[in-house]
Amino acid sequence: MSYEGGDVMSIEELAKKIDFDYVHIRYNVVVEGPAIKPEDDPDVKKILPTEEPFRSIALAVLKADLKGVEEKVKEALKKIDPVKVIENGLGKGMDAVSALYAKALYFLPDVMLSADAMMAGVKLCEEKLGKATKKKGTVVSFVAEGDPHDIGKNLVVMFLRANGYEVIDLGRDVPNKEVIEAIKKHKPIMVTGTALMTTTMTAFPAIAEMMKKEGISVPVFGCGGGAVKRDFVESYDFSVYGVKAHHAPKLADAALAGKTWKELRYEYPKVVGEFVAEYADRMG
């Protein structure tokens, strides 16, 4: 390989001249700690139950072992109340997963696969109960009309369900009036709306306006997605700008505890319990 009009040097030879530490540093590698078993993490140790069979069930969730969860739950249900299996086993496993995700020791695929395993266990418990277990509250989730991009909404739904919420998933490209009808019907503690595009996110203020006209409200209308920014979301009522999908259950918990959308706007970093660059001015 040679340059026209320049010194003859290939890209490989040119690369040898460069000290890449002056060009870029892979900080993810720099800060990576030693490998440990997930159950040995100090925060996980505090969360995991010590009593069997709850510990084995929680560990199976932690390790995203779907078949293991099903086997252990089936066995446990022969003599233990399904609600206890959920609360003391499956739920604790998922709490441990959340703790590792928050510390960046687990990654989204770990969370998703653990959630799949946990939900399989919950399904068995509900079959035994003969009804759905009592959920913390109901949330309505949708993607704005005209917008087919739903990966963000799907993540929000997964995080909420894994944290014990009933989610009415309206899907993508949802007309505003369908959202209003769902709010009237389900009386959710929170509504989440996502949009990727600048011109579909305008559905959010339109929905907020429709809520006012209809005389209905929701404690929190969480809005997020690609083009959606805080200044836009805070330009209409009921709304809180949601930055990351995994913040959704924390916002729902806060709504359940009586926090209003106005309070959540100003207490967002505190509520989600982490540094959030988009709310850096409200970290104090």
Add this chain to the structure above:
Amino acid sequence: MVLRRYTKLAYKDPDEILFGHAKFPVQEHFGIVFGAGFVVPEVKVAPAPGTEKDKESLVREMASIAEQAASRAVDIGLPAFMLEQEHVFQQTYYPDWAYDCTHAQLEVLEKYYKEYGVRIALRQTVADIRVEEKGGLRGSEYDNRIAETIERCCEAGASDIAAETMGGKSVIDYGVMRGDIKALLFGEYLAHIDMEYFWTRAVNICRKYDTRPAGDTHCSGANTAMFVAGGLMGKDMSHTGAALVRAMSAARSLVAVECGATGPLKDCGYENTIIKFITGVPIAQEGKDAVCAHSDIMGNLVCQAVDVWSNESVFHREEMGGPTPAVWLQATGYEAALMNTAIQAGYAKVLRDLYALTDMYRDPQALILAYPNAFRIAKAIVEYGKDPYLRSRAAALEAAKIIKEAYEAKRIALTRFELDSLNKFVSILESLPMEADKFVDECLREYKGKIPTFDPKSYEL
């Protein structure tokens, strides 16, 4: 229509590839040629929220975007530029809106072309508004409206038509969220089927007019994976996985050219260097000037082979330096000027290599796109060029090999998460059947019930 499957590369040697030069340049009206020895800057700006409320308001907005871009082009002395308009939902859903918006922009651009001689192209990127669970990808109301809108844009005088089709999205999203490489490969295969349907029709429409069928990029695959993977400290998708998705996306986006698309290929998925090696058509790319929309960890590298250098969609609003169409055209215009200066001075390949080396070892996603490696992936694709499944699988495996080699040579450092997921992906990919039919049957059994928005009928499966 019989597709032209590529079983050979357009370039014999990776060193042949260069920004501003394509084997098969493309001419469009208003005196512009792409890939003929210079780089053309591009700008794209999304209409301000609320302007989509009625047709008149959106048409005014479109004209204003064109006017602001063209006047800045003249103010800073750009010899040429492309204005791309990525449609909002309403613009594609209402074909008469598409016609009026295109016409309004064309009128402005023609005025500048006639008055100053600035060479201009107008790209209309239709929105893929189809939703699998709402009538499917084929023959639904949304689908029919897209076809009509393409036709109306051509009638109104668009220089070229591009798209970011969404085939395979529901399965790809599932794969991205779970780090499931088999689902990702299946999603790419589905995308391939949909691309053939979409682009056969789009090419036939464009050929009736003086409008080029430009191409498609895998926004809902490669770009989604990159977006979810995020920065170095991101914890949502491994960057090695995102790199493999990008390699597979090249095998998928190639289909537009196989159907007759001419380029400049649409930017967004960053897969175009690979496709340029295969087809020789000019390509649009984005990188450092896409920071207005996303962070990509390879701002410079993708300049290496670009023919149309673009920003990514940005709000239409005022910055301190002026309205965004002007500001971002100025940014892409100056970058193109650097490349064109290097071409004229005879130092283009030096600049190409510097662009590549700034990012090559920053991240696995950049590494596989560095042109010597993109060449290897292109070769892997054409080796199985006639088989959409095997060529995607080969692209992913070659990308994995490139990353492993660089890691073992201590050129790039990887985290345990990145390395473990890479090893897992390779082992799964290697264990898959060599026959597409078997693979599809397996995947239908595995994913059909798990992904509620996946409709096999949309792919005639």
